[in-house]
Amino acid sequence: MNLKALEKTALSVRALSMDAIQKANSGHPGLPLGAAELGAVLYGEILRHDPTDPSWTDRDRFVLSAGHGSMFLYSLLHMSGYKISLDDIKNFRQIGSPCAGHPEYGMAPGIETTTGPLGQGLATAVGMAIAERMLAARFNTAAHKIVDHYTYTLVGDGCLQEGVSAEAGSFAGHLGLGKLIAFYDSNKITIDGSTDLSFTEDVKKRYEAYGWQVLAGSMYDMEGISKLVAQAKAEAKKPSLIILTSIIGKGAPTKQGTAGCHGAPLGSDEIAAARKNLGIEGDFFIAPEAVEYFKAKRADWKKERDAWKATFDAWAKANPEKKAEWDAFYAGKAAAALEMPKYNIGDKLATRAASNKALVAVSKAWPNLVGGSADLQGPNAVALPEAGVFSAANPSGRYIYYGIREFAMAAISNGISLHGGLRSFCATFLVFVDYLRPALRLSALMKQPVAYVMTHDSIYVGEDGPTHQPIEHLASLRVIPNVRVLRPGDAEETAVAWEMTMARKDGPTVLALTRQNLPVYAKADPDWRETIKTGAYVAKKPDGKADVVVLATGSEVSMALDAAAKAAGKKVQVVSVLSRELFESQPKAVRDAIIPAGARVVVCEAGVRSGWERWAKIEDIMSIDRFGESGPADKVAAHLGFTVDALAALIGK
Numbered sequence: 001m002n003l004k005a006l007e008k009t010a011l012s013v014r015a016l017s018m019d020a021i022q023k024a025n026s027g028h029p030g031l032p033l034g035a036a037e038l039g040a041v042l043y044g045e046i047l048r049h050d051p052t053d054p055s056w057t058d059r060d061r062f063v064l065s066a067g068h069g070s071m072f073l074y075s076l077l078h079m080s081g082y083k084i085s086l087d088d089i090k091n092f093r094q095i096g097s098p099c100a101g102h103p104e105y106g107m108a109p110g111i112e113t114t115t116g117p118l119g120q121g122l123a124t125a126v127g128m129a130i131a132e133r134m135l136a137a138r139f140n141t142a143a144h145k146i147v148d149h150y151t152y153t154l155v156g157d158g159c160l161q162e163g164v165s166a167e168a169g170s171f172a173g174h175l176g177l178g179k180l181i182a183f184y185d186s187n188k189i190t191i192d193g194s195t196d197l198s199f200t201e202d203v204k205k206r207y208e209a210y211g212w213q214v215l216a217g218s219m220y221d222m223e224g225i226s227k228l229v230a231q232a233k234a235e236a237k238k239p240s241l242i243i244l245t246s247i248i249g250k251g252a253p254t255k256q257g258t259a260g261c262h263g264a265p266l267g268s269d270e271i272a273a274a275r276k277n278l279g280i281e282g283d284f285f286i287a288p289e290a291v292e293y294f295k296a297k298r299a300d301w302k303k304e305r306d307a308w309k310a311t312f313d314a315w316a317k318a319n320p321e322k323k324a325e326w327d328a329f330y331a332g333k334a335a336a337a338l339e340m341p342k343y344n345i346g347d348k349l350a351t352r353a354a355s356n357k358a359l360v361a362v363s364k365a366w367p368n369l370v371g372g373s374a375d376l377q378g379p380n381a382v383a384l385p386e387a388g389v390f391s392a393a394n395p396s397g398r399y400i401y402y403g404i405r406e407f408a409m410a411a412i413s414n415g416i417s418l419h420g421g422l423r424s425f426c427a428t429f430l431v432f433v434d435y436l437r438p439a440l441r442l443s444a445l446m447k448q449p450v451a452y453v454m455t456h457d458s459i460y461v462g463e464d465g466p467t468h469q470p471i472e473h474l475a476s477l478r479v480i481p482n483v484r485v486l487r488p489g490d491a492e493e494t495a496v497a498w499e500m501t502m503a504r505k506d507g508p509t510v511l512a513l514t515r516q517n518l519p520v521y522a523k524a525d526p527d528w529r530e531t532i533k534t535g536a537y538v539a540k541k542p543d544g545k546a547d548v549v550v551l552a553t554g555s556e557v558s559m560a561l562d563a564a565a566k567a568a569g570k571k572v573q574v575v576s577v578l579s580r581e582l583f584e585s586q587p588k589a590v591r592d593a594i595i596p597a598g599a600r601v602v603v604c605e606a607g608v609r610s611g612w613e614r615w616a617k618i619e620d621i622m623s624i625d626r627f628g629e630s631g632p633a634d635k636v637a638a639h640l641g642f643t644v645d646a647l648a649a650l651i652g653k
């Protein structure tokens with residue numbers, strides 16, 4: 001280990017971070033200064049990566065869970081040769097700069113993901129480690145190992161205080177993810193001050209109880225860190241947490257060790273004093289020894305990647321079928337023809353049951369689809385009987401028993417998706433989307449095509465009562481940018497909804513599905529399978545020009561069809577709105593073809609009114625703007641005025 005060069009690398013991380021944050025007049029120097037030595041060994045010694053090919057499939061992954069410390073990443077990525085220029089760093093936190101405040105996925109090469117929202121990075125890293133293990137099991141052969149990398153993450157006090165780290169830590173321990181290595185920047189400082197204010201638990205015991213190997217050392221002993229990582233790698237059956245005792249803002253003469261350097265520029269006086277103490281010469285200083293070191297390193301990295309490529313080519317030659325599957329996995333394409341179930345008009349089944357049939361079909365066409373439910377496999381109807389169960393003993397299984405950990409489940413799904421090669425789905429009751437919402441938001445922000453299978457989608461849940469009856473949830477999901485909510489009205493629409501989910505590449509889809517049975521209905525639009533992809537289509541057309549157009553979603557479509565039949569004297573058109581936001585994004589001509597100008601619009605959805613006002617007058621919206629009731633589903637619906645007769649009366653007004 002070239003300690004001298006690595007020390008100079010750490011020094012340069014400090015210099016670049018102080019200056020970029022000062023120039024931006026915004027940012028968090030505490031972490032990059034406090035953890036600079038870890039950064040130097042990590043990027044200089046430990047990581048198996050190649051900055052000239054950031055998408056090399058078998059690179060090690062590093063997730064900065066404590067995303068506020070972003071200058072840590074940018075300075076190291078710059079020095080190791082990723083395409084982040086010094087000018088980019090000088091533009092830290094400015095609009096359009098790849099060096100965003102909290103590194104968002106897709107903006108800069110070399111960033112696997114980082115989570116500004118504390119704790120999620122750890123869970124996302126768990127997802128990446130799961131993906132590595134799954135792909136290794138699927139593709140490696142006795143002769144060739146083409147998937148064999150580690151997932152590292154850096155977490156802070158904040159990440160470990162957040163509940164999601166408990167869910168994810170517990171699950172990673174259960175699965176025995178031996179190739180997951182987390183570093184804990186244990187500086188005992190958060191924004192409010194000392195962790196003595198609120199965090200005195202024994203983290204070591206906690207993670208040991210989860211089934212992790214827990215090691216400890218100093219942040220400033222680079223050889224020690226390297227040995228600890230070797231120890232972590234030697235433990236193949238447990239994830240490892242390496243607790244590194246550190247000083248926040250190390251190197252800032254008066255501010256180090258205090259909350260004052262967590263999230264504010266150090267100020268020019270402090271920087272001047274730090275430069276003098278540390279031997280930093282000038283602005284945006286990068287030590288020549290560090291530059292030389294990484295220059296030399298590039299050849300080593302290339303050698304490693306070339307060696308991998310040779311193995312990969314030999315593997316591809318020896319295993320053409322596996323190679324074809326690999327290509328499909330990484331191209332995000334189906335590997336076989338999709339054969340969706342067929343239905344007859346009048347068949348009665350819940351859309352969750354139809355979703356299961358579709359999911360099973362999809363999983364055959366897409367052998368890279370993996371996922372599971374948070375302890376609701378049966379109720380969510382997501383069993384994949386032929387896909388096997390993923391576990392420590394069976395890494396090629398595709399169904400994941402997440403346990404009751406919705407938030408980690410969704411963050412892990414992001415990690416699986418971000419890893420590359422796999423598509424992920426997760427499932428729970430729609431009402432519990434609130435338990436995973438922060439990860440869904442990141443799926444949307446990071447443009448990850450995770451499928452969220454959310455069943456029991458309305459008051460028709462019935463007896464479980466208001467705690468289990470979603471009311472505001474559809475509306476609250478539709479308002480998240482880049483989240484696509486699909487609420488199919490029958491089994492046939494559900495199959496198309498799954499096709500749309502798999503076709504989407506740039507963001508998550510939420511499938512809102514019923515618990516209760518619904519009839520498969522005849523559809524007026526002969527091209528409905530295509531039209532529905534615009535978000536809505538005409539399910540029933542009247543003779544002649546429509547007086548009233550009913551917009552309904554999910555279970556309310558069949559209700560609207562029944563009501564239309566009863567609404568005497570009106571020419572009623574019924575529209576199934578599979579996805580309101582998708583429909584709203586269509587050109588006017590497409591919308592007008594479905595909702596003809598001049599017709600009165602009536603809306604029916606078993607959820608809050610919010611958002612439908614743009615389509616109908618308030619008095620023409622049949623919605624539920626209160627919490628539900630505990631009782632049999634049809635009685636609850638009647639109690640809330642949700643009946644075919646009530647809708648027919650509204651249409652007839």
Ligand SMILES: Cc1ncc(C[n+]2csc(CCOP(=O)(O)OP(=O)(O)O)c2C)c(N)n1
Nearest residue numbers: 031116117118156157158159189190191262
């Ligand atoms: C979910 C979430 N809650 C709150 C914050 C705001 N926040 C950013 S950093 C931070 C303190 C983090 O402390 P620690 O992880 O110890 O980082 P350090 O101060 O040591 O760099 C907080 C509360 C956040 N980013 N995410």
Ligand SMILES: [Mg+2]
Nearest residue numbers: 157187189190
């Ligand atoms: Mg801290």
